[in-house]
Amino acid sequence: MNESETVAIIRRAAYSVGGNFRRYKYRVCDPINGGNSMLGLSDFKPVEGKVIAIEEDVVVQEGRKAVFVAFDLNNLDQVPSVGDKVKVTPYQRRRFDGKRLSDPVEEKHENGFVSKLYHLGEQASKIPGITADASQYLQDMAEQLANLPADSRRRITQVLIDAGAWKKPVQIFDVTEDADTHLLPKLVFHIEQENQKGTLSVTLDRAADAYVVALEEDGKESVIREDCYFDDLGPVINELIVHNDDWLKDRVEIIKKAAKKKAS
Known part of the structure; x- marks a missing residue:
């Protein structure tokens, strides 16, 4: 994905929606590189919202918030239409228990207490x-x-x-x-x-x-x-x-x- 072109698409889509927001946030879900943070490569979370634009990328407005998410049109398993309400789930790495790499590891104790351990930035x-x-x-x-x-x-x-x-x-x-x-x-x-x-x-x-x-x-x-x-x-x-x-x-x-x- 060409990020500068994608950002331009998001900008046009955001202003076409209107609304009373003065600022907006956006994310670009690049299927090749994933998300990058200080903790290393990260997987994108599922996004639910309304499709507001389809060009080289598909732009989804997340709920009613001023948050816009762009997906590579060629990487969708099916192409929605503008106006559709959708849930888009990007690829997420998993562990040998079948759960997502970003999910907490649960441990059950003898007293019935269940603890959850989060590994921030886990890659392996x-x-x-x-x-x-x-x-x-x-x-x-x-x-x-x-x-x-x-x-x-x-x-x-x-x-x-x-x-x-x-x-x-x-x-x-x-x-x-x-x-x-x-x-x-x-x-x-x-x-x-x-x-x-x-x-x-x-x-x-x-x-x-x-x-x-x-x-x-x-x-x-x-x-x-x-x-x-x-x-x-x-x-x-x-x-x-x-x-x-x-x-x-x-x-x-x-x-x-x-x-x-x-x-x-």
Whole structure:
């Protein structure tokens, strides 16, 4: 999105609405770069309001407030009409519990009390079940998968989560003292998305100091990528399980269609 052009569109739309406000606020929901703050990349919150302009971008007035939000027209999963009341939900990164990365982590205590912990600026979706006594190999692997970028918006684990890895527990195989193989540790992720169901595993080949990535789909021959170094993981996993940019789409729910104009 060209921000200067988008701001000009917002300005025209804001003044066309009229109203008694002298000032207004605006946001530009750039699907590629996301929101940027002092705490790093942030995800845009859902917006509910009325569509007041459609040009290269779609401008939504949030409720009755002097707040205007612009979305990339080409990134909407459906295009509304001017006057429609809509709810637009931009892409949001998630954790392995299926909740948004920005949602609080809830912890239930024995006395029935529930505490909520907010991680401000959280960027990584950590793999659950990696304990403090896990081998250093496994801890390093989990850390790399959670923190290495897969694309402009997501870390590797977030790509896996979007492909369905949150629906089943991650299978963890660690190095043991009596292990007679150099192909450990290993993490196995569930994959369940349109036209693809199976598992994707990431294994450390300790002898080669490299990773082995394997995709096993139901009824299909396994696809194996060997000798993957840490900076290869993102591109390799993307190639295997990311088939289009639908994950990035802004989801548009039309709450109420605009009233049809009466014929004169």
